[in-house]
Amino acid sequence: MVLFAAVLIYAASDLPYRGDPDNLMHAEQSITDTRVMGSYFIQNAYRDARTPNMVTVVLGDYRSIDTFGEQIVIYTAGLIALLVLRKTKRRRVV
Amino acid sequence: MNKPFQTPIVLLGARLLSPYIMLFGWYVIIHGHYSPGGGFQGGALLAASILLIRVAGGRRVAQLQIKEFATTPLAVVGVSIYFAAGLVAVAMGGYFLDYGMLPIPGMDPAWLRYTGILIIEVGIGLAVMAILVMIYDNMVRGEDYG
Numbered sequence: 001m002v003l004f005a006a007v008l009i010y011a012a013s014d015l016p017y018r019g020d021p022d023n024l025m026h027a028e029q030s031i032t033d034t035r036v037m038g039s040y041f042i043q044n045a046y047r048d049a050r051t052p053n054m055v056t057v058v059l060g061d062y063r064s065i066d067t068f069g070e071q072i073v074i075y076t077a078g079l080i081a082l083l084v085l086r087k088t089k090r091r092r093v094v
Numbered sequence: 095m096n097k098p099f100q101t102p103i104v105l106l107g108a109r110l111l112s113p114y115i116m117l118f119g120w121y122v123i124i125h126g127h128y129s130p131g132g133g134f135q136g137g138a139l140l141a142a143s144i145l146l147i148r149v150a151g152g153r154r155v156a157q158l159q160i161k162e163f164a165t166t167p168l169a170v171v172g173v174s175i176y177f178a179a180g181l182v183a184v185a186m187g188g189y190f191l192d193y194g195m196l197p198i199p200g201m202d203p204a205w206l207r208y209t210g211i212l213i214i215e216v217g218i219g220l221a222v223m224a225i226l227v228m229i230y231d232n233m234v235r236g237e238d239y240g
Contacts, residue, residue, distance in 0.1 A: 049204060049207040049208055049211060050205055051127045051128075051208055051211065052127065052128055053128055053130070055130070056132060056211060060211035060215065061207055064191040065191060068176055068214075070134075071176055071218050071221055071222075074221065074225055075169055078224075078225030078226075078229060081228075081229045082228060082229075085232040085235075086232055
């Protein structure tokens, strides 16, 4: 346990600083010379959807099929809870 | 469980608190464009306000607010709002869930996307609220109180 915590703390000491604009994930080109999606979202979220909250734009517009899947998951979970918990008349065997 | 008992104080407190929680739930859904929030969180708050009345008042009082048989259709309506928003965009010649193609006149595509996000958030909120209330109703149906 302590060893695992020590490994995690050692790994965390190597993380980049938060909010540093020179980080790899904030660069416009990734190391394989393709465009990074995050910078596109940050630059164009307000222009595309007139919504200041970037998270809402990513969840509701760019990744809306993913959100639709989440809703289907909740709906299916509710239906299964309905099937399991519903009080039915127990038929006596024989 | 012990014998059921009615306390007017608990019911009065729940009646006082419930509308404000519901109002805050709608605020979280609709204001999700500008602040943290959205359909899932707002739907959980709406369900909290309804479940508060159900816990405090028992089954008979709860039937006055949202009836038990109405929760499953509400969930279907919530999912259908989302799906219909996608299908209408397909019917108007866009991609699935491409809100820029929704047929609302007098809006440019950016504002249409704004409206589309609002529509699907309301759908998500309705579905989450109905599912949570439905699970509670089916759990307490076997109990004899209220």
